[in-house]
Amino acid sequence: MSAGGGYQEYAFVAELYDHVVLYRDRTDVAFFVLAAQQSGGPVLEVGCGTGRVLIPTARAGIEIVGLDLSSHMLAVCRARLEQEPEAVRSRVRLIQGDMRAFELRPGFALATLPFRPFQHLLTVEDQLACLASIRRHLVVGGRLILDLFNPSLDFLANVKLGEETGEEPEFQSPDGRRVHRRLRMLACDRATQVNQHELIYHVTHPDGREERLVQAFPLRYLFRFEAEHLLARAGFEVEHVYGGYDKQPFGTTYPGELILLARRSA
Numbered sequence: 001m002s003a004g005g006g007y008q009e010y011a012f013v014a015e016l017y018d019h020v021v022l023y024r025d026r027t028d029v030a031f032f033v034l035a036a037q038q039s040g041g042p043v044l045e046v047g048c049g050t051g052r053v054l055i056p057t058a059r060a061g062i063e064i065v066g067l068d069l070s071s072h073m074l075a076v077c078r079a080r081l082e083q084e085p086e087a088v089r090s091r092v093r094l095i096q097g098d099m100r101a102f103e104l105r106p107g108f109a110l111a112t113l114p115f116r117p118f119q120h121l122l123t124v125e126d127q128l129a130c131l132a133s134i135r136r137h138l139v140v141g142g143r144l145i146l147d148l149f150n151p152s153l154d155f156l157a158n159v160k161l162g163e164e165t166g167e168e169p170e171f172q173s174p175d176g177r178r179v180h181r182r183l184r185m186l187a188c189d190r191a192t193q194v195n196q197h198e199l200i201y202h203v204t205h206p207d208g209r210e211e212r213l214v215q216a217f218p219l220r221y222l223f224r225f226e227a228e229h230l231l232a233r234a235g236f237e238v239e240h241v242y243g244g245y246d247k248q249p250f251g252t253t254y255p256g257e258l259i260l261l262a263r264r265s266a
């Protein structure tokens with residue numbers, strides 16, 4: 001099991017990431033691009049990965065710094081940026097670093113963590129260290145968008161440990177590998193709110209050879225008021241709590257998302 005989501009330990013994850021249908025079809029990009037435009041920039045994207053959100057943000061005319069722990073994810077992001085016009089590339093800076101402790105030039109109007117990188121932090125100490133690092137880099141009044149999933153109590157109560165579950169559409173990578181991905185939960189610790197996951201990639205190569213690749217990682221879930229208290233403790237005022245990327249109020253769908261928009265207090 002690895003911290004950081006396994007994005008550094010398992011290079012295959014970065015290779016396949018942009019082709020996973022559930023990631024490719026996420027409906028969050030317009031939400032983050034609009035927030036970036038409304039902030040005026042510059043934006044700090046923490047856990048920027050392969051640039052799924054970062055590149056559309058730069059295309060929209062906003063300066064953005066992407067921070068990520070994984071050299072593999074950043075390499076894919078760099079390769080994607082090479083396909084972009086110079087004007088887009090000039091708005092982007094990528095940094096390999098840990099969200100719990102990083103030092104960049106401060107002065108960001110907005111910090112974002114799209115698609116839940118914050119949930120790779122397993123302790124309150126790590127969460128507070130990350131929020132303190134982000135806060136130091138924001139202007140006073142600058143904003144933070146914390147993007148989390150709302151834990152489903154039904155899922156937690158009924159989870160079948162050790163069983164492969166989850167029907168996802170099969171996808172194909174550009175080199176012709178066909179991939180069918182499934183989820184296996186190995187442990188759910190209700191005291192620490194840390195679940196041990198395996199994402200299992202059943203790969204069929206163009207020559208028919210089959211391979212089973214596993215991304216094993218722990219993930220911590222947070223509840224709504226816990227996240228609000230954490231932000232208050234870290235020097236943020238929570239302005240909105242959304243249940244989805246259309247800005248529907250938290251709780252209008254269940255479990256929905258848990259998206260917090262907060263402002264750096266003075």
Ligand SMILES: C[S@@+](CC[C@H](N)C(=O)[O-])C[C@H]1O[C@@H](n2cnc3c(N)ncnc32)[C@H](O)[C@@H]1O
Binds near residue numbers: 008
């Ligand atoms: C689910 S991906 C999200 C990537 C991207 N934001 C997106 O929306 O597609 C989580 C990302 O968080 C990064 N990450 C995990 N732990 C990190 C840490 N401690 N510091 C910086 N990045 C981290 C991973 O390397 C990975 O790229």
